[in-house]
Amino acid sequence: MILDTPAPIETHPLRLDDVPVPAPAADEVLIRVHACGVCRTDLHVIEGDLAVRRAPIIPGHQVVGVVEALGAAVTELAVGERVGVAWLHRTCGCCSFCTSHRENLCDTPQFTGWTVQGGFAECLVAPASFTYPLPDGFTDLQAAPLLCAGIIGYRCLRKTGIDDWAGARLGLYGFGAAGHVAIQIARARGAEVYVCTRDRDKHQALAEELGATWTGGTTEAPPVLLDAGIIFAPAGEIVPPALSHLDKGGTLVLGGIHMSAVPTFPYELLYHERVVCSVANNTREDGHAFLKEAAEVPVCTHIETFPLEDANTALDRLQHDGIRGAAVLTV
Numbered sequence: 001m002i003l004d005t006p007a008p009i010e011t012h013p014l015r016l017d018d019v020p021v022p023a024p025a026a027d028e029v030l031i032r033v034h035a036c037g038v039c040r041t042d043l044h045v046i047e048g049d050l051a052v053r054r055a056p057i058i059p060g061h062q063v064v065g066v067v068e069a070l071g072a073a074v075t076e077l078a079v080g081e082r083v084g085v086a087w088l089h090r091t092c093g094c095c096s097f098c099t100s101h102r103e104n105l106c107d108t109p110q111f112t113g114w115t116v117q118g119g120f121a122e123c124l125v126a127p128a129s130f131t132y133p134l135p136d137g138f139t140d141l142q143a144a145p146l147l148c149a150g151i152i153g154y155r156c157l158r159k160t161g162i163d164d165w166a167g168a169r170l171g172l173y174g175f176g177a178a179g180h181v182a183i184q185i186a187r188a189r190g191a192e193v194y195v196c197t198r199d200r201d202k203h204q205a206l207a208e209e210l211g212a213t214w215t216g217g218t219t220e221a222p223p224v225l226l227d228a229g230i231i232f233a234p235a236g237e238i239v240p241p242a243l244s245h246l247d248k249g250g251t252l253v254l255g256g257i258h259m260s261a262v263p264t265f266p267y268e269l270l271y272h273e274r275v276v277c278s279v280a281n282n283t284r285e286d287g288h289a290f291l292k293e294a295a296e297v298p299v300c301t302h303i304e305t306f307p308l309e310d311a312n313t314a315l316d317r318l319q320h321d322g323i324r325g326a327a328v329l330t331v
């Protein structure tokens with residue numbers, strides 16, 4: 001499914017076409033795609049919220065598939081192995097960020113489905129060192145949303161600064177693919193989770209099913225002050241109310257790659273050492289640690305599946321808040 005030019009998803013800008021099977025470079029593998037998750041970042045690429053970095057582009061960065069061919073220098077993977085591919089496609093390995101355990105902030109990164117061809121396809125190539133062997137407990141379809149929604153949600157949990165999770169009070173704002181995985185990790189660690197999101201029947205109901213202590217509207221105040229909050233919704237106007245829900249010293253983590261403008265707010269909302277921080281991409285260490293913990297919990301993803309050729313429909317549904325849990329394309 002190929003995007004030529006960014007356009008509103010309502011116009012169904014992805015087109016189905018045949019392209020040559022890519023050849024893996026020396027350090028890459030060719031992967032036969034079985035499933036690919038649909039992420040809000042795909043919408044940002046398709047609608048032009050993120051600048052065009054390659055055109056035409058095949059979006060998709062939550063890929064589950066099987067290694068079909070190895071580049072000449074690849075020794076760590078074997079043909080037939082099941083792997084996942086995530087958003088961070090490759091880093092330079094030598095900038096000041098890469099050499100200080102912050103490869104998520106690399107100066108010259110490549111991103112799957114934005115700067116290089118992604119997984120809304122039958123095949124893709126990826127560096128062997130940036131693929132993730134997947135735990136056996138997950139089917140291909142269930143594993144797909146773990147590769148961005150899951151990993152980024154995990155990094156958001158890490159950035160809350162909470163060390164002692166037992167009894168910690170965590171707020172989640174927006175409850176889509178990332179939220180529905182993050183709550184399962186946080187609950188398994190012993191946290192109380194307060195979920196602020198729209199749609200009583202779809203999102204709030206799923207949050208309650210997954211163990212939320214309380215659910216309410218997007219900016220509704222939870223009944224207690226929170227140790228930390230994570231905003232998954234791409235809406236900057238949630239920042240001031242979410243700050244007002246934090247206890248002293250609490251952290252508000254912004255999980256999206258793109259967000260509408262954050263309105264001005266009184267300094268009192270930030271005072272008492274409250275912190276606002278964003279999350280950019282993930283390190284490979286985040287990915288491996290998350291997949292291990294997700295298998296231990298075990299996380300159960302709630303998915304809606306669509307055939308690859310219905311990618312436009314799946315994205316349109318995501319844009320209009322119509323997905324319960326995560327959308328996954330089957331290939």
Ligand SMILES: [Zn+2]
Nearest residue numbers: 092095098106
């Ligand atoms: Zn770098």
Ligand SMILES: [Zn+2]
Nearest residue numbers: 039041148149
């Ligand atoms: Zn994503």
